Amino acid sequence: MTHHQGLFVAIDGPAGTGKTTLTHALAGRLTRGGYAVHPTTQPxxxxxxxxxxxxxxxYRGYELACLVAADRYHQLRTEIQPHRAAGRIVLCDRYVASSYVLQSMDDVPPAIIHTLNAAADRPDLTIILTADPAVAAARVRRRGAHSRFHTDITSSRTEATLYRDAATYLKTQGQAVLTLDTTHTSTDKLVEVITRKLTPLARLPRPEQATA
Incomplete structure (x- = not known):
């Protein structure tokens, strides 16, 4: 097995943009390429x-924001940090960007969200998935909403706007952010783009060298 440094990659975006599907597909691609990968999710x-x-x-507002942050710190200490330290590529389905979006939708001020999450580890790369809100809303309808935050086209539009703001904010904080539109792009193509982005970070082989 090729040795590589541990990485922490967050995959985020509005409901219906394909975060879970992409996380699983990327984990499979990297694993087939001979790399130790640990996929996980938040909460x-x-x-x-x-x-x-x-x-x-x-739970709503501040109480939910505190619950999510507490779970995040516990998961960092007990799961994410140990796997990263062991040289694995940790792929996390949702991370801090989701707090800036969902807790904002729950009327928690951005300054409070920042304070609650200020000590959380920075990912080596944050991937923000986007999609046309109408397409995202239709995908959510087909699969079923997972929470009160995801209801209709209105919530999809709100999420899209807030995720754009979150991506901009994370960049101003010096974080590496890759934004990808999933409206018409296949999962395989997205995986290829991300693998190319990860190559210099983890010393991965070029995508065409990995096992398809």
């Missing part, structure tokens, strides 16, 4: 994470 699969994930009807 985490721990008891605390499940409270945050499934408690959006019970």
């Amino acid at each position: 985490s699969r721990t008891r605390l994470g499940q409270i945050a994930r499934h408690g959006t009807d019970s």
